[in-house]
Amino acid sequence: MLSRTADAIYWLARYVERAENVARFVDVNFTLALDLPNESAAQWKPMVLTTGDESEFTDRYEDFSEQNVVRFLTFDRENPNSILSCLWQARENARTVRDTISSELWEQVNHFYLLVKNASKRDVIDSSHEFFAAIKQASHLCTGIADSTMSHGEAFQFARLGRTLERADKTARILDVKYFMLLPTSDHVGSPYDALLWSALLKSASAFEMYRKRFRAIHPDRVVEFLMLDPHFSRSMRFSVKGAERSLRLITGGDESGYANPVERKLGQLRSELDYADVDEILKGGLHEYLDGFQGKLNEVGGAVYESFFALKPVKA
Numbered sequence: 425m426l427s428r429t430a431d432a433i434y435w436l437a438r439y440v441e442r443a444e445n446v447a448r449f450v451d452v453n454f455t456l457a458l459d460l461p462n463e464s465a466a467q468w469k470p471m472v473l474t475t476g477d478e479s480e481f482t483d484r485y486e487d488f489s490e491q492n493v494v495r496f497l498t499f500d501r502e503n504p505n506s507i508l509s510c511l512w513q514a515r516e517n518a519r520t521v522r523d524t525i526s527s528e529l530w531e532q533v534n535h536f537y538l539l540v541k542n543a544s545k546r547d548v549i550d551s552s553h554e555f556f557a558a559i560k561q562a563s564h565l566c567t568g569i570a571d572s573t574m575s576h577g578e579a580f581q582f583a584r585l586g587r588t589l590e591r592a593d594k595t596a597r598i599l600d601v602k603y604f605m606l607l608p609t610s611d612h613v614g615s616p617y618d619a620l621l622w623s624a625l626l627k628s629a630s631a632f633e634m635y636r637k638r639f640r641a642i643h644p645d646r647v648v649e650f651l652m653l654d655p656h657f658s659r660s661m662r663f664s665v666k667g668a669e670r671s672l673r674l675i676t677g678g679d680e681s682g683y684a685n686p687v688e689r690k691l692g693q694l695r696s697e698l699d700y701a702d703v704d705e706i707l708k709g710g711l712h713e714y715l716d717g718f719q720g721k722l723n724e725v726g727g728a729v730y731e732s733f734f735a736l737k738p739v740k741a
Contacts, residue, residue: 429524430582431734432517436525437570437586439514440533443507443540444563445594446475446497449601451556452628456620457490468493474597475505499544507559508544511537526573529566536562578675585671585729592664593722598628599651600715622647629659648711649703661718662698668725669695675733687728694721 449471457467469488472481477496480503485492500506504513511533518525518533539562543555567587574580602625619642626632626647634657639646654660669691676684683689706714 425578425582427734429521430578431730432521433524433579434582434586434729434734436514436517436521436533437583438590439510439517440536440563440566441587441590442505442594443510443514443536444560445591445598446505446507446510447556447559447563448628448630449474449598450494450497451553451560452624454552454556455627456624470601471497474601477503477505499540508540511540521579524579526569528573529569532562532566532569536566581671581674582733585668585675588664588667588671589722589726589729591659592661592668593719595629595651595659595661595664596715596718596722598625599648600712601625601628602711618644625651631657631659645703645707648707652706653698653701653703662695662701665691665695665698685728685732687725687732690721690725690728694718694725 453468453471468490471493472478472488475497481488481493481496484502485496496503496506498507501509501512503509515533515537518530522530536559539558570580570583574583602621622642622644623632626635626642629651631651635647635650638650638654650657650660652661655662655666657663669688672687672691673679676688678684678688680692683692
């Protein structure tokens with residue numbers, strides 16, 4: 425497979441997954457704002473902080489109001505990580521590989537983009553929950569259509585590699601939101617108010633019901649353990665990294681006895697770290713610091729993927 429084809433499919437999947445996760449962020453915060461006390465109803469700033477785009481936001485917006493943050497994350501074409509921008513880039517990537525992906529997947533990506541583009545013309549979201557639910561459903565359709573209409577060869581594995589790496593990153597960022605959500609006073613720690621915030625984090629990752637089936641009551645350390653280390657939940661960081669490693673092995677033909685390139689080595693180290701991680705030790709060392717380190721290592725994996733598979737290399741004479 426040509427490297428530019430693999431690159432386009434990899435980023436097609438990453439952008440679709442990114443758009444879905446931004447929709448999750450915003451949708452849950454809409455619901456959370458309705459339940460929180462008045463003085464905390466405008467906690468929209470963490471949504472921007474966790475995306476890492478704070479400087480871009482402050483350059484063009486005066487304050488972190490609900491209207492500004494929602495526009496920045498959803499329809500702002502100058503924000504490369506807004507939902508609309510992600511879907512535009514996903515569609516452009518899909519356009520370049522139409523002869524590799526199935527026609528059904530191309531049609532769904534195109535429909536997905538037009539769904540958000542048409543909504544952006546109204547400027548105001550009429551029914552926020554229905555709109556963001558439609559985005560999540562459209563993303564799920566992309567994943568399902570790719571799974572059922574494409575051969576599970578290299579192209580499919582590059583798409584899954586991109587999707588699982590993006591998912592691991594976004595679950596880490598969702599978890600990191602709690603670090604930025606300051607409680608009014610220390611008395612709120614362990615209160616129903618605090619439990620509400622942890623429940624919102626679980627809902628951001630569609631993990632609330634699966635968490636309750638396993639642990640029932642909301643405990644911060646158990647929420648962290650579930651989203652980071654659960655071996656069976658599809659959006660946990662550990663499950664996502666293992667999925668990425670599995671796709672990588674299928675692309676390279678490598679086995680688990682060693683590594684054949686820098687990507688396999690970095691991804692294998694990260695997977696092993698999560699396999700043997702202990703939630704109590706993570707919390708003791710600082711959750712934000714651990715997540716920050718994890719995102720840095722995931723970025724290194726992304727860089728290694730680019731160098732190993734997509735970067736142009738000089739031809740030896």
